[in-house]
Each structure stands twice: as structure tokens, then as C-alpha cells.
Amino acid sequence: MAEDWITATLYPNGTMKNKLGIRDAAKLADVEFQIAAERELLLLKQKVKVSQIENLKKVHQIMFSPLYEWAGNRLSIIK
Secondary structure (H helix, E strand, O other): OHHHHHHHOEOOOOOEOOOOOOOOHHHHHHHHHHHHHHHHHHHHHOOOOOOOHHHHHHHHHHHHOOOOOOOOOOOOOOO
16 A cells, blocks of 8 residues: 555656656755755754654654645654
């Protein structure tokens, strides 16, 4: 089931589907880095503390929601 979810988040060329419609993996990586770095600074300034697993979902949503519809919606624990 996890593979189906992962497959649904990818364009045919393997680039993650994103709100900006970027299909070039290198370009997406650059944009993701810029957005995540800006958002990380906000989190650091606010001194956000992660005390529960649910907090990770919120952090993920804050960091990546400008790019990905699914940001913060799913959290898998690797066993």
C-alpha cells in the first residue's frame, strides 16, 4: 500500500508532483531547498519543540506545504 501512495506522488519521470508543476528534478530540488530553508528559519526563531510524533507532521506541513499537497498528511514509521 505504501508504494501506491508513493507512486501517486510522482510524475512519470520520477519527480515528485508539486503545486508549482515543476517536472525537472534538479529545479524542484533547488526550489524545495529555498522554501524549506526559509521555513526552517521561521521554526527556529519560534523555538518550536517536538515532543510528540504528531508534532513532526505539523513541522513537515509547515516546511513543505508551499510545494506539496500531501505535506504533513502522512507519517510512516519504518520498522
